[in-house]
Amino acid sequence: MHIVLVLDHAHVNGGQAKVAIDSAVGLRARGHDVTLFAAVGPVDPRLTEAGVEVVCLGQDDLNSASSKLAFAAQVVWNAPAARALAARLSACDPARTLVHVHGWAKALSPAIGRVLARCGLPVTYTMHEFFLVCPNGGFYDFRRHEICHRTPLSGACIATNCDSRSYAHKALRLVRHVALDRVSGMRAVFRHVVTISALQESVITPHMPPGTVFHRVDNPIPAVDHGPKPVPGEHFLFVGRLSPEKGAPHFAEAARQAGLRSVFVGDGPSGAMLRARYPEAVFLGWKSPAEVAGLMRAARALVFPSVWYEGQPLTVYEALATGTPVIVSDACAGREAVADGETGLWFPSGDAAALAAHLRTLSDDGVARRMSAAAHARYWAAPLSLERHLDRLTAVYTLVQADHAARAGSAAPAPALARAALS
Structure with a gap:
């Protein structure tokens, strides 16, 4: 299998990138061809050491941008990133390639949605946060310090300053969400969505298109078993x-x-x-x-x-x-x-x-x-190891590929072995 992982950063700057990079290295170790496509460097050296192909555009994020105005345009519609992604995907063998998006909101922008819709490849998305369905990414009102139950892009949503910085920043996120919803149609691109908790799935389901297929894949935990604690801590x-x-x-x-x-x-x-x-x-x-x-x-x-x-x-x-x-x-x-x-x-x-x-x-x-x-x-009866994460992930990939082929009219439904792996 050739797996193209798409995310904002080519280095670990948080949980989202860590999961993506750890899985890239692990999937390559299992013999898969892996390409990691990212907007922002530097590149984690583990990727090249593992034999992962890295396409890093060397673009800015909010922390590195010298021009905030230029960066604002980038996060609304990053046309250079879309062109670069289209070029890389056009060279992929559709019979063996799958695209897995981990992140886009910090640099890549909704512009990649159009590319994914037109590439003819099976795609899936891991919902690490809520940017695909909520303008501020968290269903949280940072001003009132409470969970937000407003409908995204509703009048109440638009009128509410829920951003941790300012309403100007919220307005930029609203514009980006309009681009996501009305221009790129990005939510409809992801028929298959990976979730990381039952709560997350319950929150996003009302905001996703009918027919969206959810797959639960826990993130890996880098834990070491030191045995039971001899005495309670202090x-x-x-x-x-x-x-x-x-x-x-x-x-x-x-x-x-x-x-x-x-x-x-x-x-x-x-x-x-x-x-x-x-x-x-x-x-x-x-x-x-x-x-x-x-x-x-x-x-x-x-x-x-x-x-x-x-x-x-x-x-x-x-x-x-x-x-x-x-x-x-x-x-x-x-x-x-x-x-x-x-x-x-x-x-x-x-x-x-x-x-x-x-x-x-x-x-x-x-x-x-x-x-x-x-x-x-x-x-420790069922540890969330990287190997378990990869087992689950590759089973999802098998299902997504089979569904893509079946919907294109060129293959039978997903094999029973893959379905069993996900049960």
Whole structure:
């Protein structure tokens, strides 16, 4: 199989690119021909070392653009990227090629939608976030600090300043979404969509065309099994961006109410406020992945108080893999990884008092020990390894190729083996 992976960045700058690049290297190791097409460099050296063909356009993203006006035009309609993608896909063998889009909103733009619609190749898309269906990508009102239930591009959506920066930035995203919806027809291009949580699928289904086929493929987790924890940890831990949507202020307040120590790994716009308001908390800043894993292993529980939709928060799974229970908000997809009362606890989103009660519950050594053992056993019974991710992904590819061929009138339905792999 020849797999063309399409995304904004050719290096790891977040979870989306990490999953795409890890899968590119893994698929190449399995003998597939892999091309990674990206707008923004530099190129991750692992790609070339693995024998992955890389087409990187050397374009800008928001952080590197010298002209914000020029970049605004790029994110609405990146014609050079569309031409380059069309040229590369035109050289592909349609009998063995599949195009898998991981990201487009940060640099490639909706312009690639027309190319994908006309290329004659099977295509699929992983919904890492919500930009395909929501102008600001998160169904979240950053001004009111609440989940947004407005219909995208409705009058209420257009009139609401929900952007974390300014309404001017929201207006640009609205223009881009109009280009996506009315010019490129990008949503209709992806008959097959990969989702990473049940919550995500339920959120996007009303906004996708009828007949869209959803496939669940969990992201891989780079975890190491160190065995069950011998004793419960000491501190309650938060890992991530210190911002209102991540719920960091709720955790700080809950820990104060419970009279327990809170430890924060990460930083962000709420950092200064939290340090001033909660001097009893410990703020460690950003740490390396190895340091974070050690802190998780030493924690009594990870607290994941996010108040917005999260596609598949990897931090939750990483904590469970270390044998650390998780206290999770019921508003985010992280709850799907936590068996309430067994491997952790759910609490009502934004309710600091309820979170404080759960912190007190896990302060009991017996409860913490029981949940720690269950968290470790449950995760490692079916770990989210890269190999498992690749197995699932290639089964989806087989189905997408077969469906594409069948709809073109040149092949039978997908083989039973592939269907079984997805059941």
